Amino acid sequence: MSRHRNIRTKNYDDYDDVDEYGKSYNDEEIGVSPGTVSQFMYRRDDPGKSVQRQPTLPEEDPVEDDLMMDDIEERADETSAVVDLDRMKLCIDYIENCSGDAFTREQVKRAVLAASYNAERALQLLLDHQGNLPVVSVTAKAPVPFLAKKLESLSVTGNAASTSRPDGGVGSSEPERKSQKISDVGVIRKVATFEDPTISTRDVVKKLKLPSVELPDWALSFVQEANQQYGAMAKTLQATHTGVGVNPPSAASFAVSGGDKRAFPRPESTPNLRLLDPGRSQPGTPTPGSPKGTRRGASKPFSSRATSRADESQGDTATLSTSKTPEVPSRSLIKITALYEQRQSSSKPLINLIVIGHVDAGKSTLMGHLLYKLGRVDAKQMAKFEHEANKIGKSSFKYAWVLDETGEERSRGITIDVAQTSFETTNKCINLMDAPGHKDFIPNMITGTAQADVAVLVVDATRGEFETGFQSGGQTREHTLLARSLGVAQLVVAVNKMDTVNWSQERFDQIVQMLAPFFKAVGFKDADVDFVPCSGFTGDNLTESPRTVEAAHWWTGPTLVERIDQFRPPVRQIDKPFRQIITDVFKSQAGGFFGGGKN
Numbered sequence: 001m002s003r004h005r006n007i008r009t010k011n012y013d014d015y016d017d018v019d020e021y022g023k024s025y026n027d028e029e030i031g032v033s034p035g036t037v038s039q040f041m042y043r044r045d046d047p048g049k050s051v052q053r054q055p056t057l058p059e060e061d062p063v064e065d066d067l068m069m070d071d072i073e074e075r076a077d078e079t080s081a082v083v084d085l086d087r088m089k090l091c092i093d094y095i096e097n098c099s100g101d102a103f104t105r106e107q108v109k110r111a112v113l114a115a116s117y118n119a120e121r122a123l124q125l126l127l128d129h130q131g132n133l134p135v136v137s138v139t140a141k142a143p144v145p146f147l148a149k150k151l152e153s154l155s156v157t158g159n160a161a162s163t164s165r166p167d168g169g170v171g172s173s174e175p176e177r178k179s180q181k182i183s184d185v186g187v188i189r190k191v192a193t194f195e196d197p198t199i200s201t202r203d204v205v206k207k208l209k210l211p212s213v214e215l216p217d218w219a220l221s222f223v224q225e226a227n228q229q230y231g232a233m234a235k236t237l238q239a240t241h242t243g244v245g246v247n248p249p250s251a252a253s254f255a256v257s258g259g260d261k262r263a264f265p266r267p268e269s270t271p272n273l274r275l276l277d278p279g280r281s282q283p284g285t286p287t288p289g290s291p292k293g294t295r296r297g298a299s300k301p302f303s304s305r306a307t308s309r310a311d312e313s314q315g316d317t318a319t320l321s322t323s324k325t326p327e328v329p330s331r332s333l334i335k336i337t338a339l340y341e342q343r344q345s346s347s348k349p350l351i352n353l354i355v356i357g358h359v360d361a362g363k364s365t366l367m368g369h370l371l372y373k374l375g376r377v378d379a380k381q382m383a384k385f386e387h388e389a390n391k392i393g394k395s396s397f398k399y400a401w402v403l404d405e406t407g408e409e410r411s412r413g414i415t416i417d418v419a420q421t422s423f424e425t426t427n428k429c430i431n432l433m434d435a436p437g438h439k440d441f442i443p444n445m446i447t448g449t450a451q452a453d454v455a456v457l458v459v460d461a462t463r464g465e466f467e468t469g470f471q472s473g474g475q476t477r478e479h480t481l482l483a484r485s486l487g488v489a490q491l492v493v494a495v496n497k498m499d500t501v502n503w504s505q506e507r508f509d510q511i512v513q514m515l516a517p518f519f520k521a522v523g524f525k526d527a528d529v530d531f532v533p534c535s536g537f538t539g540d541n542l543t544e545s546p547r548t549v550e551a552a553h554w555w556t557g558p559t560l561v562e563r564i565d566q567f568r569p570p571v572r573q574i575d576k577p578f579r580q581i582i583t584d585v586f587k588s589q590a591g592g593f594f595g596g597g598k599n
Ligand SMILES: Nc1nc2c(ncn2[C@@H]2O[C@H](COP(=O)(O)OP(=O)(O)OP(=O)(O)O)[C@@H](O)[C@H]2O)c(=O)[nH]1
Pocket: 357, 358, 359, 360, 361, 362, 363, 364, 365, 366, 396, 397, 400, 413, 414, 415, 435, 436, 437, 438, 496, 497, 498, 499, 500, 534, 535, 536, 537, 538
């Protein structure tokens, strides 16, 4: 890992006086190579070396921002609609910044909607289509259920005398308006912001806080039209997807009375929605997600989600799909699930294991010896390590050298970077990571732990040493907390260096009693934590029961490797959208960057 290599080449003696948590060294000096600095870092004093920046999105009026934030905090459950409006504004500003007045506001809005509020994509769409994008209805997004529910109870009375539709459109009649219910607040906000620049989002939000709100005629008429469209869409969806498991929005939730339908797709637009069936692809139509599909869909920006024969005949009218998630898995998902299950059953389950603990608790020695005993390191190699360790007067570190590979780590006798290897137990395939225990390398420890499913916490049983690691601000406590926060739910505590306390059962019990309440407090379940006494140096209770006489009479539990074998494999949520924690970034020789981490 390039970043780690850079850390390794540093002389940490220079930073001994720096003792601030999480910042034990200067980021500018360590962790970023000079090449990376010159290529990517912004230098205020040297504009020539600053990175090429895209035109930035304009900053919002701070007062407006504050007010909006208040509103958002107070009505956290309505934020999505507000955020859409803000994103639209930002996108428009961004595009107009880049393209000047090459496109009309209407064209820009269409592009932003088609690109799902991705300003760069919208700009690209505009350029590709020279502004001639099909009309996209802003109401195509599924209504936010909680907003609809909330607003169904709000009677909206229009005020024809005070406000009128700016485009001169004719609103609903007074009695119609009185009986009208709003089912989608998102629609109102969009209308308010995009059609009439004098009404801000904040005004609408404020209005919506009142028990009854007054909206301009044109807004009411728009809501009415939108609801009709939703009603039609919902019915169409129900008709189209009966039997394929798609749950369309309920028609009832959009139902309103009367109104002009001319601005919205006719019910004949049923074929538009066929492609929503994830398992059925149309001839000549891109399969959602496939690279081919994306390419073919280029001439129609949103064809991968909803394109149609009707689109082709109507030319400039397209209807976006609702964002409902199918309840049945798609064919490709079934395939992946089957593949995954097949792989799981044909090989041992893979578990990512991290070894954590206070500095010098014996993590590397324990794991190095375990690997040796499991045959992952041959006798010849071990003899070489022993010989070389003897030469520099560090013979006790011979097993640690299996994992501590760099000159710096070996000469200093500490682990700096996370070492990674693998071994197999009877039923599991273990991906082993040995974390550094020194507090200066907590960032490296976090990088490794973020990728782990389970952990072995090594504590030193030696009197005084355990107390230093656990009670006096040591890393036994800190590593455990970090591991739990990073999603590690199963833990084995290796009570190491039992040879130094003559395999005293009393000492082992004392350590268990001190640690157990702490694990509970940080969120580990009792059943997910276990204690195993061992000695990394003598190899007792690693792969075989301890041979030491003092241990043999009281320890009847599993060996360390047996206990590791009992870890439950994590449940990988392969049927959920892909999500990954990026914990490391690699620069490829061939160009481009790669992110690494647990998904
Ligand atoms: N007596 C005894 N000494 C041990 C045992 N395990 C490790 N040691 C010694 O403890 C010292 C530190 O061991 P390491 O394996 O480097 O400890 P570590 O936890 O990996 O250290 P860092 O990775 O730097 O945090 C070495 O001198 C080991 O020989 C053990 O079971 N018994």
